[in-house]
């Protein structure tokens with residue numbers, strides 16, 4: 001199904017919890033700024049995903065907070081995977097992944113993105129306020145070993161903190177067989193002028209320009225219209241994607257995602273909080289499938305590109 005701007009909706013990002021065992025200073029919490037404690041059950045998630053599937057949404061990504069903080073995450077994936085035949089993935093900070101990677105693979109998880117901004121324990125502590133770098137690294141190795149493929153590493157570029165680690169991160173990703181995603185710090189327009197954003201934001205365009213020169217192959221990520229640069233790094237194959245969401249009208253033009261917040265609201269855009277559609281409350285009060293599907297369609301119709 002397409003929205004008013006002709007953009008098809010192909011994937012859903014389901015936040016299963018807003019809890020997290022880390023506390024990164026820049027966290028955008030998948031755009032969930034309202035604090036709440038209610039979470040959807042695996043059966044409720046399954047019911048909502050069935051409706052998504054009827055609307056031809058066939059890819060799901062589980063997010064949080066930290067999705068592995070849910071001790072029923074395996075059940076959630078087990079129930080959801082058969083509905084989404086194309087791509088079942090999860091974005092995690094990796095610290096609990098060595099415990100779950102094999103089981104998640106078994107119940108239908110295809111791939112995983114792991115947040116890793118630095119390989120320096122001191123900087124990791126500064127960013128996440130926790131001393132868990134080794135747990136995250138163990139989680140990455142477990143994910144590769146379990147056959148989750150691809151494993152992507154998400155590195156948010158932070159001025160004055162990890163700009164000097166790009167080579168080390170490329171080396172680590174190439175050594176582990178992971179794809180490195182270098183991500184621009186992002187914020188909605190009203191937060192763009194804050195001291196915080198100005199202090200840490202770096203435009204990663206210069207990295208893209210450099211990779212354009214050295215790449216042996218440029219693959220095209222059809223899902224996001226992002227380019228993936230493949231090159232030889234110290235004798236190993238390295239793959240790097242640059243995620244540049246800020247003021248990127250192309251990124252929004254080809255946005256095919258809708259979100260479901262952990263308290264059951266359909267969220268048409270990461271950067272907006274004023275157009276949510278509550279689907280969980282009607283579901284809990286006995287709404288029919290038709291009524292729930294209409295709510296889903298309403299949320300799709302509220303989608304609009306953020307950067308135009």
Ligand SMILES: Nc1nc2c(ncn2[C@@H]2O[C@H](COP(=O)(O)OP(=O)(O)OP(=O)(O)O)[C@@H](O)[C@H]2O)c(=O)[nH]1
Nearest residue numbers: 089091113154181183184186223243245255257270
């Ligand atoms: N503006 C915007 N940024 C997004 C959106 N989805 C993801 N991002 C950015 O991309 C970063 C990485 O997100 P991931 O959850 O790893 O997913 P992804 O890389 O977009 O997706 P895949 O490559 O399919 O795994 C996030 O931290 C955001 O900065 C979105 O819908 N809108």
Ligand code: SF4
Nearest residue numbers: 020022024027065093
């Ligand atoms: S690990 Fe992710 S969800 Fe948790 S605090 Fe850091 S950025 Fe936020």
Ligand code: SF4
Nearest residue numbers: 252255269270305306
């Ligand atoms: S419209 Fe743009 S900002 Fe909003 S979710 Fe899609 S890509 Fe992100």
